[in-house]
Structures are given as C-alpha cells and as structure tokens.
Amino acid sequence: MSHKTTGNHKSERYPRFDTGQRIEHALLILSFTILSITGLPQKYPDTGWGEGMIRLMGGIELTRFIHHTAAIVLIVGSIYHLVGVGYRLVVKRVQMSMLPGWKDVVDVVQSLGYNFGLIKEPPKMGRYTFGEKVEYWAVVWGTVIMILTGFVLWNPIATTRMLPGELIPAAKAAHGGEALLAVLSIVTWHMYNVHVKNFNKSMFSGWLNRHEMEEEHPLELAAIESSPAKTVDPEVLRRRQRLYLPVAVIFSLVMLVSVYFFVTFEETAITTVPRQTVEVFSPAQ
Amino acid sequence: MTDLHGFPLRKSAASAVPAWRVLSVAVFCLIAFWLMLPTPTLAQSPSPDSPCVGCHGDNEHSLPLPSGELLPLDVDLDTLLASAHGSDAAAPVNCVDCHRNDTNYRYPHLPNPATTLEEYRTQVGESCQSCHTPLDQHNPGHLNAVDNPNLPGCVDCHGQGHSVTPAETLSADPVATCQSCHQTYDDPKVGEVHAELAANLGPDQTCQTCHTDKPVYPADMSCRNCHLLLDSSLELASGEEVPLHVDPATITDSVHGSSMVENSYSPLSCTSCHRDEERYAFPHAPLTVDDARGLTLEMDDLCQECHTDIAALEHDGVHEAARERGELAAASCADCHGSHNIQPPNEPRERISDTCGQCHSTINEQYAGSVHGAALLGEQNPDVPVCTDCHGVHNIAPPQTAQFRVESPNLCASCHADETLMAKYDISTAVFDTYVADFHGTTVALFEKQTPWQETNKAVCYDCHGVHNILPANDEHSQVIKDNLVVTCQQCHPDANANFPASWTSHFEPSPEHNPLVYYINLFYQILIPVVVGGFALLIGSDVYRRTGDSLRSRRAAKPRKEEGEE
Incomplete structure (x- = not known):
C-alpha cells in the first residue's frame, strides 16, 4: 500500500495498485508491445506493412531475436505475478475479488440495458468491474496459450519427441490467432475503458479519487466506508511471511530455471547447412 | 632477178636502157615472180x-x-x-x-x-x-x-x-604443267602447303581451283579450297596438334553459312570471322598461343565482334569468371556452340543438356535420371526445364551463392505455380504458397526480398526435393516420400525423430482431411476473434451512445438555464 489513506473518509485517494503491481504492469506494457510489434509482422510477412516492419527491425532473424527476448520478459513478469498473487492470497489473505461470478453476467446485461436507456441506474460494481475481470482473465488465458505454443515453436524437435508433429503447425496457428485476438482486445476494450472513456491513471499513480470510486467502484467504496479496514495481526503476518518466503523463492528459482531451459533447450537446426562441395567439372569421356 | 624470197635485187640506177624496155622486163619479171610465190x-x-x-x-x-x-x-x-x-x-x-x-x-x-x-x-x-x-x-x-x-x-x-604439246596432254596433268615453273617458293611454309595441296587434289581439282580470277569471295574460296584439301595438323608448342582440315560443308550447313538465319549478315564467309588481314592473309601469321586451349579461347574474340550483346552477358557468367581465375577449361563460345559447324543450340531441346553434359557429365547423368530429365530425353517433353531454364544461358549465375539459394523457390515456382502448365500433369500449384506460408518459406521469402546476399539455413525447394536428381514426390526413392522424409529432415535437423516430419504440412492447405488440427484451430480463431471483438464493440458502442446522449441532454439542460439567467 503506497498511501496510508485507508479508512480516511476525508481523503480523496483510494489505493488501488501497489508499486510492485505497477512495475509488473509496466513490464507487461513493454513486453506486450514489443511482442506485438515483432510478432504481427511475422503473422503477415507477405503484406507490405508486415514486410516493411520486419525490414525496419533489421530483418526476420533479428525480429525473431527481439520477439524471443520480449517473450522472456513476459514470462519472468508472469512468474513474478504468480508470486505476488500467492503473497496476497496466502500471506495477506485478501479477498479474491478478481474471481468472476454470476453478478458479472448480470452487470454486463444491466450495463447494456442502462446504455440503451432500458434501465434507469447503471449497475454498481465492486473492486473489479466485469470489464477489468475480462481483461485480467484474457491476459491470463492468452499468456498461458502464448507461452505453451511459444515453447512448441521454439523447441519443435523436443516437442515431437513426445507429441505428434502436427502440433507444430497447430501451435503456430494458435499462437498467431491468439496474438491477433490479444492485440485487437487491447486496442478496443482496454484502450476505450481506461484511456478514452476516462483516463484511469491508477496503474501509474496507484490510487483513484473519490469521484472515480463513486463512478466505477461504488460497492468497494461503500464497503470501505461501512467497515473499518481489516488489519492482520503483525505477529501472524510475520509467521505467514516466514512460511511463504522459502516457498516463493523455491518456486521462483524452479520457474526461472525452467525459463532458462525453455530458451536454450534445443538447437532446432544446424546453424548453417553444410556446403557440399561437388565437382561440377566432369568432362564426358 | 630476185632473191630467194622473190624480192627484186637492187640495180644501179645508171643504165642506158630505154624506159619501155625496162618497164616490159619489169612486168614480165613481176608476173614470173608472182607465179613463183x-x-x-x-x-x-x-x-x-x-x-x-x-x-x-x-x-x-x-x-x-x-x-x-x-x-x-x-x-x-x-x-x-x-x-x-x-x-x-x-x-x-x-x-x-x-x-x-x-x-x-x-x-x-x-x-x-x-x-x-x-x-x-x-x-x-x-x-x-x-x-x-x-x-x-x-x-x-x-x-x-x-x-x-x-x-x-x-x-x-x-x-x-x-x-x-597439245592441250589434251597438258590437261591430263595440269598440276605438273604449273609445277614445270612453280617448283620453289620463297616462303617454305607456302611450299609445304602447296606440296600437300597438290598431293591431295581431288579428281576435278587443279591449281586453278584456287587460283582463279572469278571468285565469289576471293579470300573465302581460297580458305575453303586450301583447308578442305589439307589433312595435316599444325603442331603447337605444347605438342598438341590442331587439324587443318575444314570441311566447307560444315560451314555452309551451319547457321552462319546458310540463309536459314534471317538477318543481313548471313551467310558469312571465312574472313567474316577470320578478318584480321595481317593475321589471316596467306601465308598466315605465326600463332601467338602455345596450346590448343589457348587457340580456342583466342577465337572467342572473333564471336564477340558481332555478338556483342551475348558477350556482355557472358561477361557476368560463371564460365568467364572461372577463366579469369585461371580455370581455362571453363566453357568458351566454341565449347558449347562449336566453331564451324554451329547449329541452333536448342534444336532439338535435348541438345542443351548434351552440350552442358560435355563438361558437367556427372550432373547431366543425375539430371537424366530425374523426373525432368527423363521426360526431356525420353519423351521430348517441351515443358520440363533443361539446364538453361534454371541456370540461364550466357550470364549463368554461380549457383552456390546465398542469392541463388534464396531466389531458387521463385525459379521452381515459375513452372510449379503455373496453373495451365501443372494442370497437364495434375500437379498442385499450391506448392509455392504453402511453402511460403510455412516457417522455411516465410524466412526464405523475406531474405529474398530484404537481404538476398545473406546466408540463411532455412530449407529451399531443392534442399528437400534434391537438385538435379529430383524425383516425383510419389517415387519410392524420392527424398520427400513419407518413408524417406525423416532422413531428409535430419540433413538439417539431426535430432529429428519419426514424429518430426509431420510438423511439415506437405504442401497441403490445412483442411479437415489434411492437417485437421491446424484447420480447426484456424476456424476456432476465425469465429472467436469476431465474436469477442464484436462483443467489445457492442459494449463500447452502447457506452458511447449513452455518454453522448447524456452529454447532449446536460448541455440542453444547461442552455435554457443560462438564457434565463441572462434575462
């Protein structure tokens, strides 16, 4: 928590994302953008823009190298996210407010109804609106698909040791399809909701003001104002931290070692096709 | 009195004989002389x-x-x-x-x-x-x-x-008649040549076969007459012998000798090519080269005097480059086209592979066993590529460069993506597009467009199908038939196992029959993407609609208030 404002009714600032989460988001912006810029031209290399972008990035091999590097950043960021989620759930025991529920479905329908003037009041939503949950789970789903199919494409020979060969072109199809879906979702849903509709700066500043809370998270605001902040006994917190730390370290190490294997697992092809020297001059006898 | 021949002998003018007697005697004498003539x-x-x-x-x-x-x-x-x-x-x-x-x-x-x-x-x-x-x-x-x-x-x-001597006697041995005077020559070489020519003269030939004053092409006839009769050889410094015999028929039957080539230059005479007078006038100037190869290469210049466009192409070709490196065996004009008996180089078409095969016999044998070569040699198939279709003719590019490699799929595609041509043989024209759609082809196509001079290790057509020994993809010995494919993959992917070849889509467009997994994943995203993005668009659109409406309403509500205030 970057701002000690919880429970202060007069304060305009309602904490939303801590520093770690904001760094994580910055890493995601960086890696996602680079992956999109280097990846989409690879999906459409026969178009003028695709070919031109690859040319600008120094050719297909360099484009692939940049793509792979950004992928490592994304994967490391994902590991960090898992550790962070674990800390919040296990140590801090926060509410699993990101889990989707029936209410989200109702919220979608009511939103539409309100927008078209069928309902007088817009639905009231909690800490995470249905739009934010869609984004979050889309990122989770997408990242899992991209990492798995990316592994297959990065290590096709290792994959086919155990799995059928058709998985390679299938992984390529899924990687490209999922990428297109992700990019289109970002430029529509994400862009509209946090940049066009209202410029939501909480991912950079860490907080929302009261007006924003009333507008977008009235239920969370009500909860904050109705009951005092739940504080954990410091002794209990320390005990949990002592338990979580080694687990988190081991998990992180295992994951990072896996990433290392991921990227160095195999050398798909020999670096260059060996030149066969053929004597072409063989006069007919 | 007359002399033996009847002329009157001179007499002294001082005589006293009367004139009429003198005249009568003279008349008598003249009559007598006339009778005696x-x-x-x-x-x-x-x-x-x-x-x-x-x-x-x-x-x-x-x-x-x-x-x-x-x-x-x-x-x-x-x-x-x-x-x-x-x-x-x-x-x-x-x-x-x-x-x-x-x-x-x-x-x-x-x-x-x-x-x-x-x-x-x-x-x-x-x-x-x-x-x-x-x-x-x-x-x-x-x-x-x-x-x-x-x-x-x-x-x-x-x-x-x-x-x-009667003419018949002389014409029975006309050469001997000439030789009665022409026994020695100032130039011993001329003497040698004439001795050989005289010995080789045909039944209807005499010295005047050459030494005539009514030649069509004076020099040409002399060249032809001499070199037809000569069957000796010229010994070069290397010890090699260059035959001097030239059958004029080979020239008249060639593209240069007949009017079958419709241009203003044909037919050519000997001196059209051997035109350097100082060198080719008889007796010929001594050779400036030591061996037969040097002589052949020297003659390239003669061709290039007329065929300047081809010479310019040849200048960019591998053969000339090899010769400049000192590999003198590399083909020159005459090696492929011949010297005097030049015929259309592509008639019949098999002639092309025969010509290249003179020097590239190993490759030519491989080609002969390939699907292309067998069709050419066995059926005179006009559609299959011969050497020059892929390699070019005079400006033949070195095939071992990165550039040739990355451009080679276009070469194959020039026939294999041609629907009319492939329909005759029931061969899919999707081969190029499916190749470019795959990892190897995508990479190679980008290299070809962007950095063709750079090496890439991604496979091109001939890495899998073979180069000159290409077999039909359904031949049991084909490198790309399923049973042999893993070995072919292992050329570049040594760790590949039996599952690996299936990662290649075998030039099939994904369909429920071929590569169904790819087909259904593509289908899945073709449905999912519009649905998801459409859903977002609906929510965004409705929100924009609501907000625009709200803002219009609040402005309308604000306006009358403002007007009231002013009043």
Whole structure:
C-alpha cells in the first residue's frame, strides 16, 4: 500500500495498485508491445506493412531475436505475478475479488440495458468491474496459450519427441490467432475503458479519487466506508511471511530455471547447412 | 632477178636502157615472180616450209640477242613433225603460220626486235593467239598478272623449240604443267602447303581451283579450297596438334553459312570471322598461343565482334569468371556452340543438356535420371526445364551463392505455380504458397526480398526435393516420400525423430482431411476473434451512445438555464 489513506473518509485517494503491481504492469506494457510489434509482422510477412516492419527491425532473424527476448520478459513478469498473487492470497489473505461470478453476467446485461436507456441506474460494481475481470482473465488465458505454443515453436524437435508433429503447425496457428485476438482486445476494450472513456491513471499513480470510486467502484467504496479496514495481526503476518518466503523463492528459482531451459533447450537446426562441395567439372569421356 | 624470197635485187640506177624496155622486163619479171610465190594455197607440194626448213633444219648457228642470250637457229624437225603442229598432224601448221610477221621473217631476216629470249618467246606466243582464242579461258591468272615480269607466255607451257604439246596432254596433268615453273617458293611454309595441296587434289581439282580470277569471295574460296584439301595438323608448342582440315560443308550447313538465319549478315564467309588481314592473309601469321586451349579461347574474340550483346552477358557468367581465375577449361563460345559447324543450340531441346553434359557429365547423368530429365530425353517433353531454364544461358549465375539459394523457390515456382502448365500433369500449384506460408518459406521469402546476399539455413525447394536428381514426390526413392522424409529432415535437423516430419504440412492447405488440427484451430480463431471483438464493440458502442446522449441532454439542460439567467 503506497498511501496510508485507508479508512480516511476525508481523503480523496483510494489505493488501488501497489508499486510492485505497477512495475509488473509496466513490464507487461513493454513486453506486450514489443511482442506485438515483432510478432504481427511475422503473422503477415507477405503484406507490405508486415514486410516493411520486419525490414525496419533489421530483418526476420533479428525480429525473431527481439520477439524471443520480449517473450522472456513476459514470462519472468508472469512468474513474478504468480508470486505476488500467492503473497496476497496466502500471506495477506485478501479477498479474491478478481474471481468472476454470476453478478458479472448480470452487470454486463444491466450495463447494456442502462446504455440503451432500458434501465434507469447503471449497475454498481465492486473492486473489479466485469470489464477489468475480462481483461485480467484474457491476459491470463492468452499468456498461458502464448507461452505453451511459444515453447512448441521454439523447441519443435523436443516437442515431437513426445507429441505428434502436427502440433507444430497447430501451435503456430494458435499462437498467431491468439496474438491477433490479444492485440485487437487491447486496442478496443482496454484502450476505450481506461484511456478514452476516462483516463484511469491508477496503474501509474496507484490510487483513484473519490469521484472515480463513486463512478466505477461504488460497492468497494461503500464497503470501505461501512467497515473499518481489516488489519492482520503483525505477529501472524510475520509467521505467514516466514512460511511463504522459502516457498516463493523455491518456486521462483524452479520457474526461472525452467525459463532458462525453455530458451536454450534445443538447437532446432544446424546453424548453417553444410556446403557440399561437388565437382561440377566432369568432362564426358 | 630476185632473191630467194622473190624480192627484186637492187640495180644501179645508171643504165642506158630505154624506159619501155625496162618497164616490159619489169612486168614480165613481176608476173614470173608472182607465179613463183610459195603460196600455201597454191602449193600442193613440196611444203611451203621448204625454204625455212632448208636453212633451219640443220643449223648449228645461234643468233646473239642484245641481252647476250643466244637464240639457237636450229629447229628439231623430228620434234616439230611429231608435235601437234607437225605436218602429219590433223591440223598441220606451217612455219609462217606462226612466224608470220612478213617484215621479220622474209629473207634476209631483219633484226628481230626482241632483245631477250623471253621477249622473243612472248612474240611467238602472240602468234599463237591468232589461232587459239580466247586464251583467258585457260590461262587467267597469268594474263591478269600484268605487272609480273615473269609472266609466262603460251610457249612456256606448251613447249619451246617447236615441241608443241597439245592441250589434251597438258590437261591430263595440269598440276605438273604449273609445277614445270612453280617448283620453289620463297616462303617454305607456302611450299609445304602447296606440296600437300597438290598431293591431295581431288579428281576435278587443279591449281586453278584456287587460283582463279572469278571468285565469289576471293579470300573465302581460297580458305575453303586450301583447308578442305589439307589433312595435316599444325603442331603447337605444347605438342598438341590442331587439324587443318575444314570441311566447307560444315560451314555452309551451319547457321552462319546458310540463309536459314534471317538477318543481313548471313551467310558469312571465312574472313567474316577470320578478318584480321595481317593475321589471316596467306601465308598466315605465326600463332601467338602455345596450346590448343589457348587457340580456342583466342577465337572467342572473333564471336564477340558481332555478338556483342551475348558477350556482355557472358561477361557476368560463371564460365568467364572461372577463366579469369585461371580455370581455362571453363566453357568458351566454341565449347558449347562449336566453331564451324554451329547449329541452333536448342534444336532439338535435348541438345542443351548434351552440350552442358560435355563438361558437367556427372550432373547431366543425375539430371537424366530425374523426373525432368527423363521426360526431356525420353519423351521430348517441351515443358520440363533443361539446364538453361534454371541456370540461364550466357550470364549463368554461380549457383552456390546465398542469392541463388534464396531466389531458387521463385525459379521452381515459375513452372510449379503455373496453373495451365501443372494442370497437364495434375500437379498442385499450391506448392509455392504453402511453402511460403510455412516457417522455411516465410524466412526464405523475406531474405529474398530484404537481404538476398545473406546466408540463411532455412530449407529451399531443392534442399528437400534434391537438385538435379529430383524425383516425383510419389517415387519410392524420392527424398520427400513419407518413408524417406525423416532422413531428409535430419540433413538439417539431426535430432529429428519419426514424429518430426509431420510438423511439415506437405504442401497441403490445412483442411479437415489434411492437417485437421491446424484447420480447426484456424476456424476456432476465425469465429472467436469476431465474436469477442464484436462483443467489445457492442459494449463500447452502447457506452458511447449513452455518454453522448447524456452529454447532449446536460448541455440542453444547461442552455435554457443560462438564457434565463441572462434575462
């Protein structure tokens, strides 16, 4: 928590994302953008823009190298996210407010109804609106698909040791399809909701003001104002931290070692096709 | 009184005889002289030659000429009698028929105007031409050579000293007739050549076959005549021998010799190519090269004088580059096209692979066993590629460069993506697009567009299908048939196992039958993406609609309030 404002009714600032989460988001912006810029031209290399972008990035091999590097950043960021989620759930025991529920479905329908003037009041939503949950789970789903199919494409020979060969072109199809879906979702849903509709700066500043809370998270605001902040006994917190730390370290190490294997697992092809020297001059006898 | 020849003898003018007597005696004498004249027409016998023969039949004297030469006065009567002009011959000729200049030959003979024996013979020869005309029919070279001081006259060939040889005798061995004078040559090389030519002359050939004054192409005919007859060889410094024999028929039957090539240059003569006069005039200048290869390469320049466009292409080709590196065996013009017997290089089409096969026999054998080569050689198939279709002709690019490699799929596609052509053989034209859609092809196509000079290790068509030994994809020995594919993959992916080849879509567009997993994943995203993005668009659109409406309403609500306030 970057701002000690919880429970202060007069304060305009309602904490939303801590520093770690904001760094994580910055890493995601960086890696996602680079992956999109280097990846989409690879999906459409026969178009003028695709070919031109690859040319600008120094050719297909360099484009692939940049793509792979950004992928490592994304994967490391994902590991960090898992550790962070674990800390919040296990140590801090926060509410699993990101889990989707029936209410989200109702919220979608009511939103539409309100927008078209069928309902007088817009639905009231909690800490995470249905739009934010869609984004979050889309990122989770997408990242899992991209990492798995990316592994297959990065290590096709290792994959086919155990799995059928058709998985390679299938992984390529899924990687490209999922990428297109992700990019289109970002430029529509994400862009509209946090940049066009209202410029939501909480991912950079860490907080929302009261007006924003009333507008977008009235239920969370009500909860904050109705009951005092739940504080954990410091002794209990320390005990949990002592338990979580080694687990988190081991998990992180295992994951990072896996990433290392991921990227160095195999050398798909020999670096260059060996030149066969053929004597072409063989006069007919 | 007259002299032996009937001329009146001079008398002193101082006589006292009356004029009428003198006149009557003179008339009598003239009549008597006229009756005595030895005219051939009147003389039945003896021969009108008798007076000549009487003196010259047995005469040991000689007449000294101003040149100091002696003109023998004796005539061998037996020789004359046995000659074509003898009195027993079919057409006897009398002394005065030839020695017919009255002024000179009437006795006593006046001094002969000839100052040398040669002049004397020429003089006599002129008499021959009074009966034997026209002489240019059989003595052209000599009569035209007006400036030649050694110009032979009739008698030089037909005999001196009255042994007149009949034309039939001379024409029975015409070469020997010429050789009676032409025995030595200033240039020993010319002598050698002529000795060989004389020995090799055909039944209808004489010296005048070459030495004629009515040539169509003077130099050309000389070249052809000589080199047809020559069958010796020229020994080079290297010890190699260059045959001198050239059959003119090979040239007249060639593209250069016949009018089958429709241009203003054909037909060509020998000197059209061998045009350097200093070098090719006879006797030819000595060679400047030491070996046969050098000679062949030197002749490239001759072709390039006319074929400048091809020479410019050839300059960019591998063969010329190899020669510049010192690999002199690399093909030059004549190695592929021949020298004199140049024929259209692509007729029939098999000729092309034969030509390349002269030097590239191993590759040609592989090609002959390939699907392309077998169709060409076995069925004269006009559709399959021959060497030059892939490699080009004169500006042949080195096939081992990165550039050739990354451009090679286009080469294959030029036929294999041609629907009309492939329909004849029921071959899919999707091969190129499916290749480019795959990882290897995508990469190679980008390299080809962006950095064709850079090496890439991604497979091109011939890495899997083979180069010259390409077999049909359903042949049991094909590198790309399923049973053999893993070995082919392992060329580049040594760790690949039996599952790996299935990662290649085998040039099939994904469909429920081929690569169904890919097909259904594509289908899944084709549905999912519009649905998701459409859903977002709906929510965003409705939100924009609501907010626009709200903002319009609040502005409308604000406006009247403002107006009221103003009032």
